[in-house]
Amino acid sequence: MTTRVLTGITTTGTPHLGNYAGAIRPAIEASTQPGVDAYFFMADYHALIKCEDPQRIARSRLEIAATWLAGGLDVERVTFYRQSDIPEIPELCWMLTCVTPKGLMNRAHAYKAAVDQNEARDIEPDDGITLGLFSYPVLMAADILMFNAHKVPVGRDQIQHLEMTRDIAQRFNHLYGRGNDFFVLPEAQVDDEVATLPGLDGRKMSKSYNNTIPLFEGGAKAMKSAIMRIVTDSKEPGEPKDAESSHLYMLYRAFATPEESAVFRRELEDGMGWGDAKQRLFERLEQDIAPMRERYMELMAAPQRIEDALQAGADKARALSAPFMERLREAVGLKTSSAALSVTTGRDASAGTSEGKAGRKKPRFVNFRDEAGQFRFRLLDETGQQLLLSIQFGNPKEAGAVIKQLQTGDPDAFISTRDEQACLVVDELVVAEFSAEDLPQVRQALATFIEA
Ligand code: TRP
Secondary structure, eight states, rough: OOEEEEEEEETTTTBBBIIIIIIIIIHHHHHTTTTTTEEEEEHHHHHHOOOOOOHHHHHHHHHHHHHHHHHHOOOOTTTEEHHHGTTTHHHHHHHHHHHHHHHHHHHHHHHOOOOOOOOTTTTTTTTTOOOHHHHHHHHHHHHHHHOSEEEEEOOOGGGHHHHHHHHHHHHHHHHHOSSSSSSSSOOOOOOSSOOOOOOTTBBBBGGTOOOBBBBSSTTTHHHHHHTOOOOOOOTTEEEEEEGGGHHHHHHHHTSSHHHHHHHHHHHTTTOOOOHHHHHHHHHHHHHHHHHHHHHHHHHHOOOHHHHHHHHHHHHHHHHHHHHHHHHHHHHTTTTOHHHHHHHHHHHHHHHHHHHHHHHHOEEEEEEEEOOTTTEEEHHHHHHTTTEEEBOBBBSSSHHHHHHHHHHOHHHHHEEEEEEEEEEEEEEEEEEEEEEEGGGHHHHHHHHHHOOO
């Protein structure tokens, strides 16, 4: 059984050390575990709820994407995308909005906190509150349910949103599922092992407390100058320090091995001065962060590379979301006739992928993991419409090897037909079946790969 793990980061800020150690690093680590199928995305529609500065949002999308990539995320293995590149997400959001009781949203913490603040200031309870903020949890539910995630790693503040997601999913399943559930009920994964880093003043590191240590921005210099500002007690060099109560030590421990931490702790207890301890912390952080920072700077200087990775990720995500959305549309009574469908899918797919790359209108293969955890691929035509769907493969390498052969061999060597049915045969294995009617398009699409 594969476990689908999904999480998103709202793109309103620049990642700091706490975001890295508390969210990005553990997510990347989890994504390398066997049996984990990970979906990581930039929640840029969510960003619009909190931020009306287009430049800040554009910059943050780039910085957060570059941070994931610089942190070593393997985009071949995971599905890494931007929420706003998946048009099925807002579409699902609307369907879910239509089954979500308003009373459920009235209870959302973020909304209630905003109302409480207004009441405390003696103004209209809903003053300044948008419908976006009010229904924020429905959009989050759409993010999660779109890919039927089992586990959602989040901070404690998001647990309520996961409960709401389950409520909404259950309601939709009940109304439209007819005993055949559309949505998996996801679980929040709040990991106590994961480091919640203290900030400069010892409170949780957070942009809203203005106590963060920058991760990459400003280079080693900015990181060092922040470390030098970490608040400590007033013990002099030579005096024993209490490592456990020092947030400097907590920061060190979040990056060092247990052995390194034990040494550091002993030195503090033996009277190492705070100035030396800060220098040591800086050096230990640099050991991990310097190579990533270098990759980050390279990526930020070549945003097209980031864009390409995200577009490939969007293709991969949409290989799942587009057909799933078709099923959901049908379930609620919005089935598209197949003639209309070819137009819609074509337009949608290019809308999702055209940004910044006019030259990319070619047939392509997209591989993905299906609901059974098996690996498949689709061949899409230049408009993004599906020409064929492959059989299931046990691992991505096999699927990749077949795609490679299809891209490099003579199309006619793979094509075989019987009556109305056509299929592609690679090494005596039937890898995909399709209607003989589609044969010309399939042949033409395959031919574009060898021309290229
Ligand atoms: N609300 C999350 C946060 O602020 C971000 C987010 C949006 C998210 N959609 C999600 C997290 C889906 C997990 C799953 O942290």
